[in-house]
Amino acid sequence: MPPLASPVSFDRTSGLAVLRTPNSVYAVRVGADGSPRHLHWGAVLDTDALGGLPAATSPAASSFEADPAPDELASQTGARFGPAGLQLRFADGTRGAQWHFTGHTVRDGELRLRLADRRYPLAAELCYRVRPDSDVIERWVELTHTGADDSGPITVDRLDSASWTVPPLPDYRLSHLVGGWNSEFQLRRDRLPVAETVLTSRCGLTSHQANPWLALDDGTATEEGGEVWSTALAWSGSWRIAVHRDPVGRTTWTGGFGHEGISWTLQPGQSLHSPVFSGLYTPGGFGAASRAWHTHIRTSVLPAPDRDRPVLYNSWEATGFDVDQPGQTHLAQLAARLGAELFVLDDGWFGSRTSDRAGLGDWTPRPKAFPDGLRPLADEVHRLGMAFGLWVEPEMVNRDSDLYRAHPDWVIHAPTRDATELRNQLMLNFARPDVEAWAHRTLDQLVRDHGADWLKWDANRVVTEAGWAGHPDPDRLWIDHTRAVYRIMDRLRADHPGLRIEACAGGGGRADLGILARTDQAWTSDNTDPVDRIGIQHGFSQLFPAQTMAAWVTDSPNIATGRTTPLRFRFHVAMAGALGLGGDLTTWSEEDLDEAAALVAVYKEIRSLIQHGRQHRLNGLGGVTAVHYASEDGAEHAILAWRPATRFGHAPPGLALPALDPTARYLDVDEGIAHSGAVLTRQGIDLRLPAGDYASRLIRLRRTI
Ligand code: GLA
DSSP: OOOTTOSEEEETTTTEEEEEETTEEEEEEEOTTSOEEEEEEESOOOHHHHHTSOOSOOOOSSTTSOOSSOBSSOOSSSSOOSOOSEEEEOTTSOBSOOEEEEEEEEETTEEEEEEEESSSSEEEEEEEEEOTTOOEEEEEEEEEEOOOTTSOOEEEEEEOSEEEEOOOOSSOEEEEEEOOTTSOOEEEEEEOOSSEEEEEEOSSSSOSSEEEEEEEEOSOOOSSSBOEEEEEEOOSSOEEEEEEEOTTSOEEEEEEESOTTOOEEEOTTOEEEOOOEEEEEESBHHHHHHHHHHHHIIIIIOSSTTSOOOOEEEOHHHHTTOOOHHHHHHHHHHHHHHTOSEEEEOSSSBTTOSSTTBOTTOOSBOTTTOTTOSHHHHHHHHHTTOEEEEEEOTTEEESBSHHHHHOGGGBOBOTTSOOOOBTTEEEBOTTSHHHHHHHHHHHHHHHHHHTOSEEEEOOOOOOOSOOBTTOSSGGGHHHHHHHHHHHHHHHHHHHSTTOEEEEOBTTBSSOSTTGGGSOSEEEOOSOOOHHHHHHHHHHHTTTSOGGGEEEEEOOSSOTTTOOOOOHHHHHHHHTTSEEEEOSOGGGSOHHHHHHHHHHHHHHHHHHHHHHHSEEEEEEOSTTOEEEEEEOTTSOEEEEEEEESSOSTTOOOOOBOOTTSOTTSEEEETTTTEEEEHHHHHHTOBOOOOOSSSSEEEEEEEEEOO
16 A cells, blocks of 8 residues: 555555545546546545545446446446547547556656557556645646557547546535626536536637536535535636536546537647646535635646736726727826726727727737827836736737738638628637747737737637638647647747736636636626626636736726616725726716725735635625635735625624634724624624615724734
């Protein structure tokens, strides 16, 4: 039996692989048939308990039942009838892989199980990685055609990153995120049916409708307690996760890039590597699960996690496409007065872009709007003490553009089909090396020419009629396009170390662990209504930390919902993330501008708590919800509480703060009131909310003993 202390171990005699994290154990056994079979994922088990786990392969109860030993990556052979994570065809038409185990590697927290097909030239490595002080297990698969030049291609119809299995539970509940444009990240908790439940994006982006994150529990977990198993896929194109609750009571899910029906051809010598699909077991409820993800994203995903996200101003809701140098300069001056640290010039600055009908693809300043180019605006923004950011949508093109006129063949399109236009635009095929090279060159030049410190990288349509004329393996664009986006972002960051990138796809259509590995934050939603945002932000926070959640204060009535809300409420909601300003400041009263400047200043005081602290979601009584941010050492606390609608005019009961230390004492630094931790954790704090709808409060507490 392997030594307990080692985070990763493999015992040759028993075929048992064990990954140990601070609060979980993951165990796999390579079965007699050569297939790695799942043994355990969950509570920490000692050596004896692991040794006593049932054999990897047990016979099925009858000739009509599936093999009961769950796979780490299910192939299409044997008595396997659930969703297959590996689907392939060899040149002679044979489907599926039959493995024999060829070895393993354990190094630096990484385990690789090496497999080869018994008959065909195919090898796979199932890869696992654990990191110090984290319960997240990262998994991926590397598949290789090992045949001689004349051995014919292998068609890969599906290569999932991992299959995850939870221990048998009395019931299963699925938490996941659903939505649409303007309504992203709505958290749902649904009882899992005895069936296959598919979460997927078929649109070439992560999508607004679903996010590749899910959590499983037995239906009793709460924010504060209970076992939760959750997974997140690091991929920003189409994806698919199939959750299978079988009639016997076992639940497994398999997931990876690409949706059903697309294939990839492996020629001899070629490999296909899946993206990382991470899993996390947490014994402490949904809140602890989210905090563990937040920590993982900070320590192992984000490129610059320690840098404070700047308070930005973005001109989109203020000016739409109607941008020009005097107007933007005026906005920049007002933004600087409010304390903004970054000014982002949004859509409309380039080509013939005066509406969404033209100009995409022509990334040179629009002469009528910026007769001397962007440099004068960039210089003025820098002179005002702010960084300068630019909106770009490099993957897209309008037919009415010089780029499309010069290169109509650059778009993703099956030539014998209609080319559906969405928002009057088509999508460029970044899988083509010439298009990738053009995009990189263009963006690199833009950043250089304009001294841009920030790019808001948008994508305002999805893939339709996917095709690649003349290419023998056109489906690969679904994966290669996304990989090219990643490569360009990585190169830009490497060549311009100060450059920051904000991910965006018509709001929150591309937020995932893949894009966050090369961006600093994601635009959460085009819906900036603070009431709707409370729900959107609640869903977003299940996986993503507040520092990645771009949140703007915009005008009232809100442009999307028509709802009128006080400035303070809008601020208190947006302050829960990376604060931005997005209103037409030229219409704000002097009073509003002063109040906004004061609230921006307060945000800067609590910014490090919000952006780098530990987040606790609170569900208060009397229609109140809140988010509590605590510093790592438990000394500093910021609580943002919101009550969108008053109920019967009653004041809400105290808001309990269970994350505080009941043995400590705290000072409300704004009110000068001392509190006992025992009272705050149980009876709660009196919010003293103003009467009426859209009431909110920021409470700052400091531990005194
Ligand atoms: C998308 C973005 C918006 C804005 C517009 C510009 O919808 O989400 O923030 O940049 O595009 O066209």
